[in-house]
Amino acid sequence: MYYLGVNFGRTVITVGVVDENGEIIIKGSVPTLKYRGIEDIVKDIATLCIRVVNNAKLNIDKDIVSIGIAITGIPDKKDGTIVYSSYFDYHTVQVKSILKQYINLPIYIENDANCYGLAESRWGAAKGFKNSVTVNIGQGVGAGIIVDGKIYNGAFSGAGELGHHVIVVDGEPCHCGRRGCWECYASEDALIRDAKILSIKYPKSEIFKMVNGDFRVMSYNTPFEAAKMGDKYAVELINKYIKYMAVGVINIANILQPDVIVIGGKVMEQGEYFLDSLKNEVEKHHYGDHLSNTLRAPEIKLSQIGYDAIIMGAAMLRE
């Protein structure tokens, strides 16, 4: 039997057919076009689900057990609604009831970072650990808290919004309405923003030359690559970025002390270059760091699955 995992992303919706071992057999995507009404978006999700199943030469009624939808924000898992999404500006919008008009299968809904964490815990970098936190660095910062192999949802399914814990009082404005949230400093968008500012300030820098003064082509990896080439401005920027990242990771370690903290997203491409510096910062500053024999910092690992973990985790959602 197979399961459908839907990643209802900020810019792209991806659907995957997933088997019982978490293998994605086939997947397909459509643009989210977030300015549209939810009815149109969910209709596209239904059409994509049917298309992907057909492409896999499967029968949606006979071969598919359930559909899991990973969303940005806080779901009501019972009602199948999105209770709140600051990015989409959703306040209780229907998803399950609309999708049911097109496909009659059990439908589950969950936060996307929770799905990511679930898949890493079952098949990825947190496999074999009881308690883990997976942090997904994307346009924002999401996190999935896994306790005893299960998603920790909190009282009203809003737990794990670690991207919105404040690390700088009166800092950068966040789309959630507060200032200084972790995602304003640790997300891809945050690093790209700071890299653009830096290159405007220092037009002789390597990072400016790398984009030929065209800031639109500045990517998340650009400042990392400039730093590796020895650009002192980029090195400073990356060091600061890793410090911000470490503050959030240390807070997670101090509050929850999971066995392992997994970091996913584009940053995985930077491998040891990123991971070693982050580990170094965390080991130096987590609570009890001087008791290195008895109170270790949680293990910190890069995600092994990557972005597909959201689809895989969504596909394995159950009651």
Ligand SMILES: [Zn+2]
């Ligand atoms: Zn925020």
